[in-house]
Amino acid sequence: MKKNINFIMKYKMEDLLSMTFRMFQKIWKDSVKISVLFILPGALAYGFSFIYFFNFFLKYITKINQNPGDIRILINFLTAYGLLFLGMIIYILLYTYVSSVISYKSFKKAHNEDIDIKECAITVFKEKFGRIFLQGLLKTLIIIGIEIIFIILIAICTFFISYSTINILMLLKIMMILTIILLSIGFIAVIFWLSYSLIFSKEAILYDNLGVIDSLGKSFNLVKKNWWRVFGITYLFNLMMSFLANMIISPLLIFAILPIYIKIITGLINNKIDEISNIFSNMFFYIAIIYGVMILIQSVIIALFNPVFKSLFYLDLKVRKGELEEAVKDIANDVKEEIIAT
């Protein structure tokens, strides 16, 4: 009786890492297929919009300095920025969808349920993706909202020091500077604290079928008292994945655009932005496609491991919080019955 045996134990860091790679071995073919299929358009959209924006930026950076009041430049800039934003949104949506499907598949696999990837994709799209999208949006808004409070406070303090007409005391000035430093630290700390506290909200929707608000609460409760562990292991894992992606991507990227790369470096060294801008204008499609493909490879590498890792971590946290005690008891009973029967 090996059913459900994968998730009844508390994992150590080694367990999480090794099980992630083992799980990857089991589902990598399906994961690669779905990743390439869905992330490709997103990566190309992002690649094209980014290169377009970058090209625009290089082309007009001198003109903006020359004609700071020219409204056409501002409109063009906003258009390029809007396109970049659109490209990013398409990419993020598709990436989130793919990672949700892989996560769902690995969750099912952890329960020894072999479910077809197409079925996973349909289930996630029909039943869960709307909520996943909303929780992502809500999470971002919460974080931005809290950060705005910090920004306002920092701005008030800075304004007070810089523009105050009253000749304020030196001690008060020092206190204000200290407050700004503390608020800046708080600004960064809150980003980390919130994003890691709400890190499992997507998994809560996928596995426990919770609503948008409940999923955030669930993630918060699971991470509570385990924050440092979650932060440490997840951050380390993300670093590892970025390092792996960089190791593969940077030589590929540089060799794919070697002559262009050399020209860009030459332009940078000689401080000739016009030359770089011309390269980007003349070879726009080539550079954008190469860049898109690189984003695709990088995203696929991360999408293959990250959702698997997070799904295992989610189960581990549930065990630690005693939420799977019933499941453990059931398995123990099953094993007992099996032994008696044999």
Added chain:
Amino acid sequence: MKIDENDYKGYFEKEGKNPILASFILILLIGALYFFIQSLIVYTYRIIDYVIYRDKYINTFDFIEAVKQIYQRYKYPLLITLFICQFGILLFPTIYLFKRWHFKNTAKYFYLKNFDLPAVILSMIGALSVIPLVDLTSRISFYFFPILKKLSEAVTPLFSANNNPLEYALLIIVIGLTPAICEEVVFRGYFQRTLSRKIKEPWHYILSGFIFALYHQRPLGILALTLVGVYLGFIYYRFKSLYTSMSAHFIYNTTIVLIMNLSFLNTFLENNYTPILLLSSSLFIINGIIIFLYSLRKKFKKEDEYLITSETENIS
């Protein structure tokens, strides 16, 4: 209950676990931490530098000159950072994780007990003869893209000893000795040694050499670094001794530092480049054959087979 050290098997040595997977995880983990912390420190230096010398940045348009100046100003902090990161992030965590994941006896596993003087000398000769070959790859890229030569000149202040014996000593310790110890323990002693338990020759040292090259994150130097990595892996496997690859790595790095600093050596190499290249290439091949034959004669391989057949019992 106290665990007997002889019975100890780490997490990835237990039944059903894969030590090869452990070696890849460790390389990724250590590499990610190493580059992350190192770049965090280097960027802090840059920010401090920008705050202090803001006017210089605004008035300077020469990119190479600006980079050169940064390296000149922060030469000692950068060298000390490199030294601390190599030991603190590469070496010690590797040993700690090895003991946690594999066995207690690091010296035996990493082949730190076998010292053979002729093997060390042969390895060092090979390392010296590989330098002109590595230099050839740089020359080819400089020929096609001359700007890269200018770019590489930007880092010269970091390796400059300024004819000062103390600076020579510092450079030899930080650039020559430190990577020779730390990188060899990680890449040959641990990574390649673990790969060789399941992967056959020559694939384990080709793979570890390639990953050694990728790990340095210098895309244009991949060919040269792979050549060096494979050579170091080859001697390590043939002689079953970490001292051979450590000494070869040390002599390789130190010679490069000396060539960069001693102008007469540099001039001599420039004036006689073609004969030196031909001579060293021939020497490299002949030395490789001698290493191969010598390793067979000394039967280092037999000892290794003994280790693999009853590996867990013997290593621990």
